[in-house]
Amino acid sequence: MEIKILKDSKNEIKLELENITLAEILRICLNKNKNVDFVAWKREHPTRKPVLLVKTKNQTAKKAIKDAISFIIKDLDKIEADFKKLK
Numbered sequence: 600m601e602i603k604i605l606k607d608s609k610n611e612i613k614l615e616l617e618n619i620t621l622a623e624i625l626r627i628c629l630n631k632n633k634n635v636d637f638v639a640w641k642r643e644h645p646t647r648k649p650v651l652l653v654k655t656k657n658q659t660a661k662k663a664i665k666d667a668i669s670f671i672i673k674d675l676d677k678i679e680a681d682f683k684k685l686k
Contacts, residue, residue, distance in 0.1 A: 605650065612660035614651045616640075622649040628667040634658035 600621075606613035616622045622640035629638040637654040653660045 607661075609659055610655045612653050612664065614653075614664075615648050616651055617648065619649045622651050624671060625651060625664070625667055628670055629653060629663060632658075632663055632666065635663055 600617050602617070603615040604612065605615055616625075619640070619642065626638050626640055629635045632655075634655050634657045635653060636656050638652065640649045640651040642649040653663060655663050
């Protein structure tokens with residue numbers, strides 16, 4: 600998966616992602632972080648890749664994204680374990 604960094608500062612990052620599914624999952628998870636002031640994604644045209652913008656306070660934007668990814672991975676691992684119990 601390719602992620603392109605369009606802007607990177609301490610409290611703001613703009614990323615170009617592969618698809619809107621990933622952008623939306625990250626948006627939802629980042630919105631739960633009290634240190635995230637603003638998070639949204641947009642896509643200029645359906646043929647273009649989505650761009651995710653994250654603005655933070657009291658935490659770097661990169662750290663907020665890393666925390667969100669860690670949370671998503673743990674959540675997916677739990678779902679996988681629960682699914683395996685159903686067999």
